[in-house]
Amino acid sequence: MNIKRRTAEPYKIKSVETLSMLSRTEREESLKRAGFNTFLIDSQDVYIDLLTDSGTTAMSDAQWGALMTGDEAYAGSKSWKQLEQAVRDVYGYEYVLPTHQGRGAENILSQLKIKEGDFVPGNMYFTTTRAHQEMNGATFVDIIIDEAHDPSINLPFKGNVDLTKLQALIDRVGANKIPYVCLAVTVNLAGGQPVSMQNMKDVYELCQSYSIDVMLDATRCVENAYFIKEREDGYGDRTIASILKEMLSYSDGCTMSGKKDCLVNIGGFLAMNDEELYIRSRELVVVYEGMPSYGGMAGRDMEAMAIGIREAVDDHYIEHRIGQVRHLGQQLLDAGIPIVQPIGGHAVFLDAKAFLPHLAQEKFPAQALAAALYVDSGVRSMERGIVSAGRDIQTGEHIKPNLELVRLTIPRRVYTNNHMDVVVDSILSLYEKRDWICGLKMVYEPPTLRFFNARFAPLAESGKLIDEENKVKQIS
Template identity: 80%
Template sequence: MKRRTAEPYRIKAVEPLTILTYEERMEALKRAGYNTFLIDSEDVYIDLLTDSGTSAMSDKQWAAIMMGDEAYAGSRSWKRLEQAVRDVYGFRYIIPTHQGRGAENILSQLKIQDGDYVPGNMYFTTTRAHQELNGAAFVDVIIDEAHDSCSEYPFKGNIDILKLHNLIDEVGSERIPYLCLAVTVNLAGGQPVSMENMREVYRICRNYGIEVMFDATRCVENAYFIKEREEGYSTKSIAAILKEMFSYSDGCTMSGKKDCLVNIGGFLAMNDEELYTRARELVVVYEGMPSYGGMAGRDMEAMAQGIYEAIDDHYIEHRIHQVRYLGDQLIETGIPIVRPIGGHAVFLDARAFLPHLKQEDFPAQALAAALYLDAGVRSMERGIVSAGRNKVTGKHNQPKLELVRLTIPRRVYTNNHMDVVADSILSLYQKKDQICGFQMVYEPPTLRFFNARFSPLSASGELMGGEGHTVSVN
């Protein structure tokens, strides 16, 4: 008999959750323009919008906050964060930022010139925005399996070596300032990159004088998948795997709000002293002094502690298995999701879930709205809305994956919450034909998924027919 496991922590404080009626949820959804980003958190029962900044901090992190040194320059807290990054990730130089996109902005301004190309293993929204705003074109060189939600390939985040060579041959290595390697790949479904692929990509890039910069936001989750799936790593610690991973890079951007287990903060790290000097000059313009970069001393203390906690093998095993707990339930009931199950979220395949809707009807946006309406569960669209428009043609970018992301915050919810989510999704799947598509009634020019507003395409003006679920607590 398979023995059941429990969380590797115990609960010391609780936060009551809001439970609205179906009618109240309908009103909240309409006020938000059917965009889950615009729903007030106090109107949400189970919040799976993002794992960014939504982690529960440990008792040691809360204690560390009280040790925060708020000196404007050269604080103790900065020194502790700097040492933690060096210990765990191995980089020589660190530039603190208010969050990951602050690091993306600085990197893009330092490295990109107009007309450059930045290859990567599938785009991420803010990363690509900064690259394009600085004059580069993003080029997706991820393997084809990443665009197939049904493929069980274990490392769907891998770079396609042939695609990378073809790009270098086409545009020339001098027009490629760096390769952006995400570990894991968010928009592919939280899919990892193998150590073998990292090693080969780094070798190729070094031969051509191209730097490799990691988007390291969920690097600990990637390390766990290497330990679990790649030959030769099953007996290695997460800490050892991480060190080897980063040895195949020249630097990284980090949103500390994910695998550093804090609510705010990030950093840009590198080994190049000349790049570090330039970054120190630029961080003052956009973030703050090089010894705080947009974070308070208490934030840096909490992040330093979180960096060490995240590499605990028991923590990361439970984190991955809780995501898998939800995903396995959906697979067992026939719900179409991205497979294999990723590290930070379960991704519903909205195209397969709602086959009666065209992609231009925003099926993932409609499904995310329907899930909130049914049970107060907030999720996120990751499809045609997130992909934005082509800068040349003005038409919608049409990604092959049209997904709804159910993102699991770290150390926040129990598996009972995952059961509620699974039950709601199954209920929606049984009446999926009643869910209508959307039209966009307000479209921001950049990163439109944050603030766009929608209206249903149904004749009645309602998202779906029938009555919703009345949420209750046993």
């Protein structure tokens, strides 16, 4: 008999943290205080926190030990040398500048590369990345394949760039108006979808022919490398480390939020191969971050990141990482719950449009579903739809993305599969009473990155989010 053998976590638990388990009434009060925005819920009121995988990693014993060896010198820190060497060894870039986190690197890159009237093409936007590009005068242009905007289509590399779209943009505005292509690996807002090695190579070769740089958002590049190993011909017998090194060779640099695939709670970096850009970037690091030998991080944080960079390319670690996300996602698929397919690398994304078809997009169905999930079980997730997309900077109207999603983001090395089973049970329960979930209205809207601090109120006449008596009778 050929029985598929189950595997366990490639680590053992050395320390535990007690989780809060509030009553439903207490959760309803907590959500109301937060303005029905899961970002504003106190963490002490959360049972299973799937808000983000950013900075929520459980560090290893080696990383915790390294905290005690951190060199906190203001200049020339030994810990910085450890981090710089790890980036060179694992990622292959020549020049590295530390930042407090990924958006610090985005800020510096955008200021130095973008001029008013430029266009920055990318394989789907990300919130903070696009904000920095727009604040510096650029227009973001989505060049991802069309299939990425349809959650039901199952393709191995839905993060791929449509080369025809890229060429059309170059022909329309001219290469001198495109400072760089922003290539995300993986693509967060598409559902954690990867880019193939061949597509990365094709994009790089096309851009080289026009002297256009390719700058990666490498935040989850190790996850992308795993999908290449699993899905692309010729890579099945390669190590994750070797695949990653080849991936990044088809780029001119990257921004990195170390809070994801570098397995730490804070920090990031900007890396590149262009010495001139490095020198200019180094000057801005001093203005916005700190000395080029710490860039907003303590020495102990750099020590931990240097170790995390190397731990992340361990094949056993990343296999389990992707496997846990699939453990959650496959159960939902098997139960008929609408999610983005294929299951991505860092999260499972609920398709809120299909989950709550009675709610128009202007009633913020993904925001409502994330709030309802917290009420039902204390599981915190986040909206990735019309709220996150913001408003058109020209018209002021809501941007209405095709993807209206709730992101269930799995922190690295934090939860067991039993926790994922609890999440599944809650979602199945909500799906049975989905007609009772009402829409929301926005009662406070920040001018920028509104999803972080916006506040909402239920549209149901009863004032309840899950109105089991009145179903979907709502105030227009």
